[in-house]
Amino acid sequence: MPEGHSVHRIARQFDRNFVGRVVTASSPQGRFAGGAAVLTGRTPTRVRAVGKQMFLEFDSDVWLRVHLGIYGAWDFAGEILLDPTIASANGRMGQTGQRGTDAVFDDAGENSLASIGAPRRARGAVRMSEQTRGLDEDLEEWPPAVVGQVRLRLLTETMCADLRGPTACQLQTPDEMLATVASLGPDPLVDDPAAGEERFLAAARRKPTAIGQLLMDQKVVSGIGNVYRAEMLFRARLNPHTPGREVPEDVLRSLWRDWVVLLPIGVDTGQMMTMDGLDAESYRRAMASRDDRHWVYRRAGLPCRVCGTAIVLEEMAARKLYWCPRCQA
DNA sequence: CATCGATGTTGAG
DNA sequence: TCAACCTCGATGG
Numbered sequence: 001m002p003e004g005h006s007v008h009r010i011a012r013q014f015d016r017n018f019v020g021r022v023v024t025a026s027s028p029q030g031r032f033a034g035g036a037a038v039l040t041g042r043t044p045t046r047v048r049a050v051g052k053q054m055f056l057e058f059d060s061d062v063w064l065r066v067h068l069g070i071y072g073a074w075d076f077a078g079e080i081l082l083d084p085t086i087a088s089a090n091g092r093m094g095q096t097g098q099r100g101t102d103a104v105f106d107d108a109g110e111n112s113l114a115s116i117g118a119p120r121r122a123r124g125a126v127r128m129s130e131q132t133r134g135l136d137e138d139l140e141e142w143p144p145a146v147v148g149q150v151r152l153r154l155l156t157e158t159m160c161a162d163l164r165g166p167t168a169c170q171l172q173t174p175d176e177m178l179a180t181v182a183s184l185g186p187d188p189l190v191d192d193p194a195a196g197e198e199r200f201l202a203a204a205r206r207k208p209t210a211i212g213q214l215l216m217d218q219k220v221v222s223g224i225g226n227v228y229r230a231e232m233l234f235r236a237r238l239n240p241h242t243p244g245r246e247v248p249e250d251v252l253r254s255l256w257r258d259w260v261v262l263l264p265i266g267v268d269t270g271q272m273m274t275m276d277g278l279d280a281e282s283y284r285r286a287m288a289s290r291d292d293r294h295w296v297y298r299r300a301g302l303p304c305r306v307c308g309t310a311i312v313l314e315e316m317a318a319r320k321l322y323w324c325p326r327c328q329a
Numbered sequence: 330c331a332t333c334g335a336t337g338t339t340g341a342g
Numbered sequence: 343t344c345a346a347c348c349t350c351g352a353t354g355g
Binding site for chain 3 (some may be wrong): 140149151164165167
Binding site for chain 2 (some may be wrong): 069
């Protein structure tokens with residue numbers, strides 16, 4: 001489920017909490033036992049996020065590549081050092097350095113600092129109920145009990161990161177990591193924006209493929225998923241079926257520049273906020289509820305926020321596509 | 330309790 | 343084009 005913004009947020013958490021600290025790695029589920037054995041005793045040295053993929057380097061010259069796919073998520077627990085550059089949507093950002101309680105039990109779902117990736121609303125709720133029953137803080141387990149299917153657990157003295165449900169979790173050599181990165185389209189937070197714009201333009205122009213599919217193609221541009229795709233097309237008032245080669249160059253450039261704007265907002269807020277020009281009350285509502293956050297995504301049959309026409313839902317390349325047939329005619 | 334669906338990608342046919 | 347992958351919260355009976 002995570003689009004590019006989530007991966008950059010996760011990378012920042014690893015940079016803050018794991019880089020420079022020796023880890024113990026394990027695969028409670030067993031499906032990454034070999035990789036965990038290789039990582040144990042090593043120290044993360046740096047982290048890269050490109051599009052929807054994260055690369056964590058360990059000494060020496062071992063890279064962990066993780067792609068969360070549609071189900072994956074990282075759960076963090078322990079004395080989480082919050083990254084000062086990212087905010088928590090529910091305002092608990094300021095409560096740093098606490099084990100368990102606030103950060104872990106944050107129930108903000110996709111916005112939670114404790115769980116980034118697929119929404120994990122109930123996880124926090126479950127533990128909340130235990131706490132409500134009077135769970136003594138001293139009895140909190142460390143390391144935390146494994147819950148569910150954990151592919152990879154990375155443990156430092158103070159932090160625990162559990163990876164579950166990834167599409168990809170593998171070790172790479174430096175060359176393999178570089179080859180993977182080279183296969184990906186430009187990412188506004190990795191590439192120089194001007195250079196990225198040219199790369200995007202070169203990959204999208206002259207293509208017979210619908211722009212709605214090109215935006216989802218990670219070789220064309222990195223990090224855009226189904227939500228940002230639909231929203232960016234609406235913001236550009238562009239028909240999703242327009243072949244890339246028929247999209248005017250200045251419109252293609254504006255699509256890239258819109259991604260340059262939207263991605264950092266997503267990284268900073270933890271939400272795919274794609275509406276702008278809102279008054280204070282509308283903005284508050286949009287940040288509070290996903291139903292009020294988007295122009296067209298998940299709004300099938302509802303009136304377009306601009307023209308009132310019913311939002312269309314159709315399948316494009318086996319993914320749900322939402323758009324306004326009037327605004328995006 | 331069973332079934333469905335999701336912010337994704339790969340590879341077979 | 344479509345099934346498979348993989349996890350779990352939401353939904354419905």
